[in-house]
Amino acid sequence: MNAPAPASRHPRAGATLSGAEIVVQILADEGVDVVFGYSGGAILPTYDAIFRFNAANGEKMPLIVPANEQAAGFMAAGYSRASGKVGVCMVTSGPGATNTVTPVRDCMADSIPMVVICGQVPTAAVGSDAFQEAPISSIMGAAAKHVFLVTDPKKLEATVRTAFEIARTGRPGPVVIDIPKDVQNWTGTFAGEGVLPIPGYRARLKAVRDNRLTGDAAARFFDMLRQARRPLIYAGGGVIHGEASAALRAFSKAFGVPVTTTLMGIGCVDTTDPLCLQMLGMHGTAFANYATDDCDFLIAVGARFDDRVAGVPAKFARGAKWIAHLDIDPSEINKVKRVHWHHVGELVPALDTLREYAIGQGFKPDYRAWHAHIAELKKTYAMNYERGGSHIQPHAVIEEINRITRGEAVVATGVGQHQMWAAQYFDFREPRLWLTSGSMGTMGFGLPAAIGAQFARRDKIVIDIDGDASIRMNLGELETVTTYNLPVKIVVLNNFGDGMVKQWQRLFFDSRYAGSDKSLHQKDFIKAAEADGYKFAKRVERREDLAGVIAEFVAFPGPAFLEVVIDPMASVYPMVGPGMSYDQMITGDWIASRTHAAPEKMDVKSTQMF
Numbered sequence: 001m002n003a004p005a006p007a008s009r010h011p012r013a014g015a016t017l018s019g020a021e022i023v024v025q026i027l028a029d030e031g032v033d034v035v036f037g038y039s040g041g042a043i044l045p046t047y048d049a050i051f052r053f054n055a056a057n058g059e060k061m062p063l064i065v066p067a068n069e070q071a072a073g074f075m076a077a078g079y080s081r082a083s084g085k086v087g088v089c090m091v092t093s094g095p096g097a098t099n100t101v102t103p104v105r106d107c108m109a110d111s112i113p114m115v116v117i118c119g120q121v122p123t124a125a126v127g128s129d130a131f132q133e134a135p136i137s138s139i140m141g142a143a144a145k146h147v148f149l150v151t152d153p154k155k156l157e158a159t160v161r162t163a164f165e166i167a168r169t170g171r172p173g174p175v176v177i178d179i180p181k182d183v184q185n186w187t188g189t190f191a192g193e194g195v196l197p198i199p200g201y202r203a204r205l206k207a208v209r210d211n212r213l214t215g216d217a218a219a220r221f222f223d224m225l226r227q228a229r230r231p232l233i234y235a236g237g238g239v240i241h242g243e244a245s246a247a248l249r250a251f252s253k254a255f256g257v258p259v260t261t262t263l264m265g266i267g268c269v270d271t272t273d274p275l276c277l278q279m280l281g282m283h284g285t286a287f288a289n290y291a292t293d294d295c296d297f298l299i300a301v302g303a304r305f306d307d308r309v310a311g312v313p314a315k316f317a318r319g320a321k322w323i324a325h326l327d328i329d330p331s332e333i334n335k336v337k338r339v340h341w342h343h344v345g346e347l348v349p350a351l352d353t354l355r356e357y358a359i360g361q362g363f364k365p366d367y368r369a370w371h372a373h374i375a376e377l378k379k380t381y382a383m384n385y386e387r388g389g390s391h392i393q394p395h396a397v398i399e400e401i402n403r404i405t406r407g408e409a410v411v412a413t414g415v416g417q418h419q420m421w422a423a424q425y426f427d428f429r430e431p432r433l434w435l436t437s438g439s440m441g442t443m444g445f446g447l448p449a450a451i452g453a454q455f456a457r458r459d460k461i462v463i464d465i466d467g468d469a470s471i472r473m474n475l476g477e478l479e480t481v482t483t484y485n486l487p488v489k490i491v492v493l494n495n496f497g498d499g500m501v502k503q504w505q506r507l508f509f510d511s512r513y514a515g516s517d518k519s520l521h522q523k524d525f526i527k528a529a530e531a532d533g534y535k536f537a538k539r540v541e542r543r544e545d546l547a548g549v550i551a552e553f554v555a556f557p558g559p560a561f562l563e564v565v566i567d568p569m570a571s572v573y574p575m576v577g578p579g580m581s582y583d584q585m586i587t588g589d590w591i592a593s594r595t596h597a598a599p600e601k602m603d604v605k606s607t608q609m610f
Contacts, residue, residue: 010192020049040092042119045184067476071448073103078452094132109439113172145173153186228297237264238302244347267428286381305336315581391567414446414470417499444473482533529561536560
């Protein structure tokens with residue numbers, strides 16, 4: 001038997017490089033083709049190394065400079081969400097690094113792989129309150145998947161490779177590398193290989209990777225599926241992170257099992273497919289929520305039963321006789337809701353095994369009655385909004401853009417009402433087209449995420465659907481779009497204030513708009529966009545102008561900015577309030593309801609905002 005061929009030697013192995021050059025070489029080895037970041041004293045050696053690398057290699061790793069470091073983190077996150085690759089953010093020490101705390105936590109909450117490289121004061125000065133020093137290891141420790149402080153330059157090479165390994169493997173997440181300036185300036189031999197010893201982490205990964213479904217486990221699952229008359233798949237963001245969309249679609253279509261998704265799972269199945277019920281949860285479709293109540297077998301795949309979906313766990317999927325749960329993270333099993341069957345492992349082989357097992361058993365279920373029930377739910381409780389009146393309704397804006405893009409555009413959003421309208425009224429035919437801050441709900445996410453996504457998907461139209469309050473959080477990134485001449489399309493749905501907060505204040509606080517009716521009435525977004533170099537910058541205030549301007553906006557070949565003044569009283573419905581079950585869902589004036597639930601005053605002490 002022939003011995004395995006030795007691994008090829010790195011072409012630069014044995015070369016003498018600085019720490020900064022080692023970092024940049026590993027970025028190149030990892031396939032990084034864009035870095036987002038803002039410079040400063042403690043990271044200057046590595047920025048210089050990137051400059052020299054690009055000068056020698058034809059700008060293979062462009063460095064994109066935002067207005068602030070928070071936006072750099074969200075750009076890296078948007079790149080990662082749209083591509084599936086590890087996004088890279090590089091910032092200086094102190095305030096540069098602390099400005100990335102929010103995007104790091106945002107990525108951790110939504111399981112997004114990102115590596116943040118921070119400069120740090122020289123090793124000898126660490127802990128002395130030196131200029132622009134911050135204790136990043138302590139600050140980031142609770143926010144990131146892992147944090148490294150490199151004090152031994154000989155371990156720098158292995159550390160950077162290990163950071164990428166941790167970020168992308170298992171349940172993905174952000175990893176922070178804090179590199180003192182003297183470590184960046186150090187020179188030594190580049191090994192061209194090697195990672196840190198993290199045996200416990202790798203052992204857990206191997207256990208999950210090797211944990212394939214047994215025949216007995218498949219048989220137990222099949223026994224529930226065979227008895228079920230109304231099975232429903234509840235799919236989350238884990239399906240997309242695990243590249244399991246094709247496997248899930250194959251399972252669903254093989255047996256005709258309908259699918260509803262979480263906010264983060266949007267796109268894992270084609271939202272225009274008859275078997276797709278779109279989004280469930282607090283602002284999910286009424287028909288998805290009712291179907292969840294009506295199903296007798298709930299199959300959770302890469303989902304975590306979070307509070308936006310299962311606000312009252314005991315009443316979630318209340319008609320289900322059985323619940324199954326497939327996930328890569330063992331901590332999610334039975335965390336919120338007890339299940340009857342579970343599997344911890346990679347989703348693709350698990351779904352394929354279940355599908356092949358059922359086919360092997362000659363399983364050909366008859367779900368015609370369930371499909372007819374679903375079709376009736378979709379018809380009776382269809383999404384709808386006010387079609388008349390003098391105001392432009394935000395739903396109409398999204399429907400018109402969607403009519404042109406037909407589910408093929410990359411859509412990023414800020415956070416608020418516009419985020420939910422976009423989730424409800426856009427179509428998504430494939431995964432990684434929908435980019436939003438789900439668990440953290442970070443305002444200001446949309447514009448920088450769209451910028452990062454445009455670098456990841458140059459073949460796609462990229463649209464930021466934003467709100468007047470949300471975009472203000474990172475308004476400086478308007479100039480970043482024009483600086484790099486990115487064809488990003490930016491839509492601001494302007495309702496003059498924090499629309500989602502105001503909706504809650506109308507429902508639960510007797511319309512006392514405390515802190516939500518800010519001075520956004522004075523903002524001239526068109527002048528701001530024009531000042532930042534937008535050749536297309538228009539405002540729409542009349543319904544009759546909407547379709548024509550949107551057609552021009554989408555067709556414009558470069559950066560484009562569109563402000564639409566919408567009905568300031570428009571609300572997001574359906575809505576399942578905090579502490580409410582799906583049978584208490586508020587559907588508003590334009591969507592039918594099983595129970596005709598109406599807004600009620602609530603005990604604000606028990607109200608979890610948003």
